[in-house]
Amino acid sequence: MNALRRNVLKGATSAGAVAVAVAAGLLKPTQALAAYNKAAFEAKSMADAMNGLGVSSPADSKDITIKAPDIAENGAVVPVEVISNIAGTTSIAIFAEKNITPLVGNYALSGGAQAYISTRIKMGNTALVRAVVMAGGKNYTAAKEVKVTIGGCGG
Amino acid sequence: MAEPMKIRATMAGDVADIKVLMNHPMETGARKDAKTGQLVPALYIQDVTATINGAPVLTANFGTGISKNPYLGFKVKGAKAGDKVVVNWVDNTGDKNTAEAAVS
Numbered sequence: 001m002n003a004l005r006r007n008v009l010k011g012a013t014s015a016g017a018v019a020v021a022v023a024a025g026l027l028k029p030t031q032a033l034a035a036y037n038k039a040a041f042e043a044k045s046m047a048d049a050m051n052g053l054g055v056s057s058p059a060d061s062k063d064i065t066i067k068a069p070d071i072a073e074n075g076a077v078v079p080v081e082v083i084s085n086i087a088g089t090t091s092i093a094i095f096a097e098k099n100i101t102p103l104v105g106n107y108a109l110s111g112g113a114q115a116y117i118s119t120r121i122k123m124g125n126t127a128l129v130r131a132v133v134m135a136g137g138k139n140y141t142a143a144k145e146v147k148v149t150i151g152g153c154g155g
Numbered sequence: 156m157a158e159p160m161k162i163r164a165t166m167a168g169d170v171a172d173i174k175v176l177m178n179h180p181m182e183t184g185a186r187k188d189a190k191t192g193q194l195v196p197a198l199y200i201q202d203v204t205a206t207i208n209g210a211p212v213l214t215a216n217f218g219t220g221i222s223k224n225p226y227l228g229f230k231v232k233g234a235k236a237g238d239k240v241v242v243n244w245v246d247n248t249g250d251k252n253t254a255e256a257a258v259s
Contacts, residue, residue, distance in 0.1 A: 118228030
């Protein structure tokens with residue numbers, strides 16, 4: 001058990017190196033999924049989270065659909081579906097902009113996987129749920145506001 | 156983990172609709188235990204992979220913002236009834252789980 005903890009901790013520090021390599025353009029963001037991207041997932045601002053994923057200036061796109069409730073009854077479980085109609089979509093990242101750590105999930109698609117992800121997320125406050133899609137090496141984005149009456153982060 | 160992952164994979168035309176329900180507390184590390192007042196340590200799934208007949212279709216990273224008992228739905232074109240779907244997850248402590256199901 002101690003050896004496993006040591007390996008997990010070693011892996012945690014090496015993830016920092018991966019994030020630096022991504023920022024330097026040495027590693028493409030989808031390749032960075034091979035090691036957990038701590039920099040992106042622990043980032044406390046949207047800007048830092050996007051930087052951590054190697055995303056800059058994503059173009060607003062009407063070809064990304066976000067299905068989520070206008071008002072979330074329970075902030076602990078907010079159903080979110082992201083559908084990208086942009087040809088060549090290779091990954092979808094989902095953010096809850098006002099969460100303490102806005103990046104919620106990052107999904108890399110391969111084989112016949114369609115540009116569709118359905119999940120349930122926690123939201124602490126009324127905020128935009130944002131999707132960032134990578135397609136053809138470029139980033140696109142769309143967002144939808146979800147009002148939260150009872151925050152779901154358990155704090 | 157208490158209960159195994161549930162996977163349901165059904166065909167809709169030539170697309171397999173796959174729904175996975177994982178069993179995991181997804182603790183953010185920011186929640187206080189109601190009885191002890193201590194912070195409950197972060198415990199959350201970080202890596203998820205899905206394959207169909209051994210070929211990867213989805214590789215995902217989760218943060219602490221994914222709800223407890225993570226639900227994940229995705230779709231794969233070109234799958235057929237009988238194909239084997241395998242889903243694996245690993246959490247921040249290195250704990251793992253795997254499940255498989257045939258597309259029906």
